[in-house]
Amino acid sequence: MYKITPAENGLAAVPGFYCGATNVGMRPDKTQGDVAFIRSETPCDIAAVFTSNKFQAAPIKHFQRYPEGFQTDFILINAKNANAMTGEKGVEDIDTLMAALSSKVEIHNPLMSSTGVIGYRLPVEKIIAAFDMLNFTATDSDKAARAIMTTDQFKKELAYKVELGDGACFHIAAICKGAGMINPSMATMLCFIITDATIPKSDMDALLLDGAEHSFNRISVDGDTSTNDTAMLLSNQQSGTYDKAAFSEVLNRLMFELAMMILKDGEGANKLVSFEVKGARSDAEAQKASTALSNSLLVKTALFGEDPNWGRIASTIGASGISCDERKLTIHYDDLLIYSDTFRELDKEREAQAYTIMKKEQFKVSCDLGLGEGSYTSYGCDLSYEYVKINAEYRT
Secondary structure: HHHEOOOHHHHHOOEEEEEEOOOOOOOOOOOOOOOEEEEEEEEEEEEEEEEEEEEEEOHHHOOOOOOOOOOOEEEEEEOEOOOOOOHHHHHHHHHHHHHHHHOOOOOOOOOEEEEEOOOOOHHHHHHHOOOOOOOOOOOOOHHHHHOOOOOOOOOEEEEHHHHHHOOOOEEEEEEEOOOOOOOOOOOEEEEEEOOEEEEEEEHHHHHHHHHHHOOOOHOOOOOOOOOEEEEEEOOEEEEOOHHHHHHHHHHHHHHHHHHHHHHHOOOOOEEEEEEEEEEEEEEEEEEOOOOHHOOHHHHHHHHHHHOHHHHHHHHHHHHHHOOOOOOOOOOEOOEEEEOOOOOOOHHHHHEEEHHHHOOOOOOEEEEOOOOOOEEEEEEEEEEOOHHHHHHHHOOO
16 A cells, blocks of 8 residues: 655655756846756666657767666756757767866766757857856755746646555656647657656666656647657665555656646647547557547647537548548547437537537547447647747747
8 A cells, every 4th residue: 555645846855856947048037047957966777768759859869878777866957959950069069068067066977958949059158157056955946847948838847755555655756848849759848757766777667668658658739749858767766665556656647747737838728638539449540540639730720719520530530541430430528429420410509518618628539439449548739829929939
């Protein structure tokens, strides 16, 4: 038996870690940081999953140069510049930063993560200037969580305490950023998870992959996959406590809640919608159709317009390339039947009910193909005028 309870103060809830941020002028608002760090008192085991985009950013390439099974005690994070498509010079810039950082604080296999505009080298001198402003023995999770934001409208930060039946406990916490360019295909969102659980490295790798599959890999704001997508899990092992079932549950809960925060923040989004596809010939076919629904621009704009046009749902499923039959298909919005072979046209009463559902901030679209046992649920949001405005003006 175990008990999972929310904890306060984000990353500060986990003993043995420090974090903070400062502003060096990359972000014009001086009240918000643009360079952040996460530091451990001792070297940590690390698990990570990265974007499947073929043009992986320099921080990911830098990470991949370390030997398998390495430990780290420091992550440097910057906003406003993705350090992507910068070639070998982008990796060299990270080496330069880490060499300068090592003269300020003792570090072991330091890592870097970046978010922002693609195609520009890091402002190395500005970031080096941050090292004299950061307090590497302080813990300010709020400042760190806000510093890694780009088009995010709010910080994404969570922490939990897990108490086992014998009274022993461990902690887990995370900060995350993401609002646009969101269609993670991991193994521009970043997630940094820390824990003091004494978790085996093999469990870290497996559980992080499973957590990503059930959270970040199931969401779509706009169908675009970033060059920088990263989720990292660090454990300093300080608690001396671990339970695999408890850790798996709390990690999945934490990652799923962060993923839902990303969708709610989705650059002008007003709706968070789950797309359940069941009755498919296989889970793979259900996943293909569900993902097509969460990515579809026509579906997203119908959600924004609160238009219960089931035709966009049906046509997207039909275009996804999976096995389907219009005579067997049923579509529900929450518990309301929208389409079946018997009810192909919405009467006034059901259409009015559908409008009521679509005005909600959160609801479910459920599609039963009636062909098998395959099922999958993905998550998406609407596409608003604000999304176009934000991305049209991204560099201005």
